Amino acid sequence: xxxxxxxxxxxxxxxLLVCSVYSVDLNEFLAQRERLLAEESSxxxxxxxxxxxxxxxxxNVLMAAKTxxxxxxxxxxxxxxxxxxxxxxPAMLQSEVFQFIQQxxxxxxLHIHDIAVTPLEFIINDASYRPNLxxxxxxxxxxxxxxxxxxxxxxxxxxxTLVADKREQEGPEQFDSWLRSKxxxxxxxxxxxYPNINSVWTAFENTLIAGSGIIxxxxxxxxxxxxxxxxFYDDNVQYIEIRTTLPQVYNLDGTxxxxxxxxxxxxxxxxxxxxxxxxFSGAKIIFAPLRRADSATMTKxxxxxxxxxxxxxxxxxxxxLVGQEDLGPxxxxxxxxxxxxxxxxxxxxFFHAGETNWHGxxxxxxxxxxxxxxxxxxxxxxxxxxHPSVMDLARSNGVPVEVCxxxxxxxxxxxxxxxxxxxxxxxxxxxxxxxxxxPASWExxxxxxxxxxxxxxxxxxxxxxxxxxxxxxxxxxxSAMSTDEKNAAMAEWQKRWNSFILNKYNEYKTKHNQI
Ligand SMILES: *[C@@H]1O[C@H](CO)[C@@H](O)[C@H](O)[C@H]1NC(C)=O
Ligand SMILES: [Zn+2]
Numbered sequence: 001x002x003x004x005x006x007x008x009x010x011x012x013x014x015x016l017l018v019c020s021v022y023s024v025d026l027n028e029f030l031a032q033r034e035r036l037l038a039e040e041s042s043x044x045x046x047x048x049x050x051x052x053x054x055x056x057x058x059x060n061v062l063m064a065a066k067t068x069x070x071x072x073x074x075x076x077x078x079x080x081x082x083x084x085x086x087x088x089x090p091a092m093l094q095s096e097v098f099q100f101i102q103q104x105x106x107x108x109x110l111h112i113h114d115i116a117v118t119p120l121e122f123i124i125n126d127a128s129y130r131p132n133l134x135x136x137x138x139x140x141x142x143x144x145x146x147x148x149x150x151x152x153x154x155x156x157x158x159x160x161t162l163v164a165d166k167r168e169q170e171g172p173e174q175f176d177s178w179l180r181s182k183x184x185x186x187x188x189x190x191x192x193x194y195p196n197i198n199s200v201w202t203a204f205e206n207t208l209i210a211g212s213g214i215i216x217x218x219x220x221x222x223x224x225x226x227x228x229x230x231x232f233y234d235d236n237v238q239y240i241e242i243r244t245t246l247p248q249v250y251n252l253d254g255t256x257x258x259x260x261x262x263x264x265x266x267x268x269x270x271x272x273x274x275x276x277x278x279x280f281s282g283a284k285i286i287f288a289p290l291r292r293a294d295s296a297t298m299t300k301x302x303x304x305x306x307x308x309x310x311x312x313x314x315x316x317x318x319x320x321l322v323g324q325e326d327l328g329p330x331x332x333x334x335x336x337x338x339x340x341x342x343x344x345x346x347x348x349x350f351f352h353a354g355e356t357n358w359h360g361x362x363x364x365x366x367x368x369x370x371x372x373x374x375x376x377x378x379x380x381x382x383x384x385x386x387h388p389s390v391m392d393l394a395r396s397n398g399v400p401v402e403v404c405x406x407x408x409x410x411x412x413x414x415x416x417x418x419x420x421x422x423x424x425x426x427x428x429x430x431x432x433x434x435x436x437x438x439p440a441s442w443e444x445x446x447x448x449x450x451x452x453x454x455x456x457x458x459x460x461x462x463x464x465x466x467x468x469x470x471x472x473x474x475x476x477x478x479s480a481m482s483t484d485e486k487n488a489a490m491a492e493w494q495k496r497w498n499s500f501i502l503n504k505y506n507e508y509k510t511k512h513n514q515i
Pocket of ligand 2: 111112113352379437
């Protein structure tokens with residue numbers, strides 16, 4: 001009897017167990033799975049964008065190309081955003097997704113630096129062929145360039161020669177490729193050439209020093225920025241904010257222009273470009289001198305920023321500091337100067353912050369200082385995912401991060417862009433814009449290269465046209481334009497977007513009918 005009870009009891013337990021295993025019905029589970037995926041899909045950057053019928057068709061075609069590229073990469077393990085940009089660029093140029101992004105109206109570029117705005121072709125093929133340019137090549141980089149009516153006084157370890165003479169001696173092709181190598185970080189062996197973050201930053205700053213001697217010659221300066229705007233305009237970007245150290249611009253006789261005169265040069269150039277291209281929404285500058293300064297200099301910088309903002313309210317967006325963040329000094333060293341500047345309600349901050357892998361250091365904590373100083377945007381914010389309270393404040397105050405994927409890769413913060421922390425910002429719909437930082441230094445294609453890397457490498461396989469559309473809208477919304485300027489820029493962008501969608505729609509319809 002006892003045995004019987006025992007075995008039926010066991011049977012009962014087994015039956016209950018079996019029931020509980022199957023108590024979640026498969027269909028029910030799949031429905032939950034769908035709901036969870038849909039919820040995540042709605043939280044992604046652009047998740048609340050609703051596409052109209054034409055946009056949906058264009059999206060289907062875009063996503064077919066993106067899916068194909070992902071699937072091929074998955075089987076070959078050869079994924080463009082996982083590779084160093086220098087090696088991946090030829091494949092990127094061939095990508096259908098990249099070409100789509102190139103044609104797309106992308107709105108604005110909000111994080112870019114003066115000495116690396118314009119494609120090197122302008123300096124190499126135009127500026128360096130102008131008369132009176134001298135070069136001085138010490139045994140160690142940087143090399144120096146200067147336009148002058150006669151050879152400048154020799155430096156300690158090098159003599160000035162006319163570029164025209166050197167070019168003739170060496171042969172133009174040889175000379176021009178040498179010149180390119182002094183202005184660009186590009187190499188087919190990035191890991192060996194730049195083994196660590198300090199070596200790549202040193203080389204980077206050397207390219208900027210070399211370029212600045214050419215760019216800051218007054219007649220070149222204005223043409224250089226005109227061509228810079230042109231390169232973004234051609235890349236379907238309609239508005240630009242340029243961070244500038246406001247370098248001393250010089251004339252042939254050696255006379256120098258001050259910051260007010262240089263700001264006026266920017267204004268004249270922007271006006272000339274807008275006059276030639278009425279559908280361009282404009283450009284502004286952010287005064288961004290080197291962070292390696294003493295406190296007296298910082299006081300002067302902040303006062304100058306206020307003064308320039310008052311004198312050129314439509315041209316000057318605000319203030320920032322530049323230079324390798326890891327080497328400091330951190331923002332907190334200048335709190336009294338920066339708090340004094342914050343008293344001016346018209347002076348806005350656009351601080352670089354968290355462009356570092358050194359979690360918990362003073363430099364990493366620039367994110368804390370930037371957000372408490374009411375920065376309007378955060379440059380890079382590469383480390384922000386490690387600062388949840390900064391993220392909360394940034395989100396509630398509408399402070400976006402300016403994500404520059406290729407810059408972070410070339411300047412050694414991350415190798416494989418799938419590991420870029422902004423991937424988490426995308427999935428959480430965090431306010432962000434994509435920018436290109438110093439496209440000329442790594443020979444990026446204006447804004448499109450970074451858009452492509454963000455779309456493919458950061459946003460995930462399923463991010464679609466809604467994400468791209470939101471990125472473009474964000475770039476205008478988070479710009480330093482006035483409300484009126486923003487409204488006009490949004491209207492212009494919408495017009496361009498509608499015609500882009502219509503063109504793409506017709507292109508695909510035609511292709512489809514032909515098949
Ligand atoms: C930042 O903005 C808040 C809210 O407007 C204000 O209370 C605070 O004083 C500002 N901080 C600085 C440093 O300007
Ligand atoms: Zn920058």
